[in-house]
Amino acid sequence: QVQLQQSGPGLVKPSQTLSLTCAISGDSVSSNSAVWNWIRQSPSRGLEWLGRTYYRSKWYNEYAVSVKSRISINPDTSKNQFSLQLNSVTPEDTAVYYCAKVRSGSGVFDPWGQGTLVTVSS
Amino acid sequence: DIQMTQSPSSLSASVGDRVTITCRSSQSISSYLNWYQQKPGKAPKVLIYAVSSLQSGVPSRFSGSGSGTDFTLTISSLQPEDLATFYCQQSYSIPFTFGPGTKVDIK
Numbered sequence: 001q002v003q004l005q006q007s008g009p010g011l012v013k014p015s016q017t018l019s020l021t022c023a024i025s026g027d028s029v030s031s032n033s034a035v036w037n038w039i040r041q042s043p044s045r046g047l048e049w050l051g052r053t054y055y056r057s058k059w060y061n062e063y064a065v066s067v068k069s070r071i072s073i074n075p076d077t078s079k080n081q082f083s084l085q086l087n088s089v090t091p092e093d094t095a096v097y098y099c100a101k102v103r104s105g106s107g108v109f110d111p112w113g114q115g116t117l118v119t120v121s122s
Numbered sequence: 123d124i125q126m127t128q129s130p131s132s133l134s135a136s137v138g139d140r141v142t143i144t145c146r147s148s149q150s151i152s153s154y155l156n157w158y159q160q161k162p163g164k165a166p167k168v169l170i171y172a173v174s175s176l177q178s179g180v181p182s183r184f185s186g187s188g189s190g191t192d193f194t195l196t197i198s199s200l201q202p203e204d205l206a207t208f209y210c211q212q213s214y215s216i217p218f219t220f221g222p223g224t225k226v227d228i229k
Contacts, residue, residue, distance in 0.1 A: 047166070047209060047220035064217050065123075098165055107213020108156050110177070112165035 002026040004099050004113035011119050018086040022099030022113050029075045029082055030055045035102040037109065038073060038084045042095035053082055089120045124148050124212050126221035134227040141197040143224045145210035150190045154214035157186055157195045161206045202228055
């Protein structure tokens with residue numbers, strides 16, 4: 001049974017970098033049949049997919065256009081986890097952030113991490 | 123990007139009622155439509171995938187139908203534990219997008 005455990009700060013200052021980590025148990029970040037995603041949820045934007053990373057003989061990343069210039073999602077094979085970095089944050093980046101797995105070819109987000117409320121404020 | 127809409131945005135129904143939620147996509151997504159349930163303070167959980175396939179462990183009172191651009195989630199007999207917000211999500215093309223949600227209250 002796959003479980004995802006998120007960690008990271010809940011408060012980030014404007015213009016700084018938001019960093020979150022998603023630790024995977026019951027699967028491998030290097031799996032050829034999994035895709036690892038970050039999604040956020042806010043009252044103004046609803047559920048918004050931010051990006052994903054996956055391994056198919058080499059590493060691939062894909063990002064939402066809305067954050068493409070500011071985002072980086074990176075796997076850490078030594079710790080079996082993946083991370084989210086979002087640069088130059090503003091109060092509009094305040095949201096609950098989730099990591100989630102997609103089984104390759106399914107397009108279904110399952111399971112999800114527990115969620116992290118990140119507030120951007122000075 | 124494919125836009126997803128849902129109706130109604132909220133509803134209130136009694137225990138035992140049949141509840142129907144509609145989801146529409148801005149272009150055809152074939153059968154690449156999934157439904158999630160989010161209870162207060164929790165992450166969303168998949169209920170139905172590929173329009174009508176019930177996720178393991180999900181009660182059979184939940185069902186889905188539709189194709190192309192119009193889809194429906196039905197709860198055949200609403201239960202108190204169904205208090206939640208329901209979201210549709212298209213998995214036809216990246217970026218995967220979600221509907222705005224339908225909040226279900228129990229009268």
